[in-house]
Amino acid sequence: MFDNLIQLSRSASEQDFRLAILNAVICTPHRQIAPFIPLFNLVNEKDPRFFGQLAVWYYRNGSVHDLKQLFIAYLATSKFSDEYREAGIALMQELPPYQVSG
Numbered sequence: 375m376f377d378n379l380i381q382l383s384r385s386a387s388e389q390d391f392r393l394a395i396l397n398a399v400i401c402t403p404h405r406q407i408a409p410f411i412p413l414f415n416l417v418n419e420k421d422p423r424f425f426g427q428l429a430v431w432y433y434r435n436g437s438v439h440d441l442k443q444l445f446i447a448y449l450a451t452s453k454f455s456d457e458y459r460e461a462g463i464a465l466m467q468e469l470p471p472y473q474v475s476g
Contacts, residue, residue: 429446445465446469449462
């Protein structure tokens with residue numbers, strides 16, 4: 375799904391790549407986060423500072439709960455810094471309680 379973005383990361387400017395990532399995140403349908411995992415791996419490795427800022431921005435402004443959880447998981451398990459792990463845990467604590475229907 376994001377093969378074109380992964381290819382773009384090798385040839386595009388940093389600004390173009392970041393804009394493409396932002397556009398992909400904004401257009402995500404609910405419950406379809408699996409395609410984001412390779413993309414998140416790439417962005418997290420290539421540009422961890424941008425990834426951390428994007429994660430917090432999306433948590434505050436995004437609308438797909440599943441994607442918010444994925445960002446939190448990446449932050450909470452970050453190898454980049456202790457601050458990222460702390461931010462992930464703090465954001466996780468802000469999530470509304472999970473409710474089981476039925």
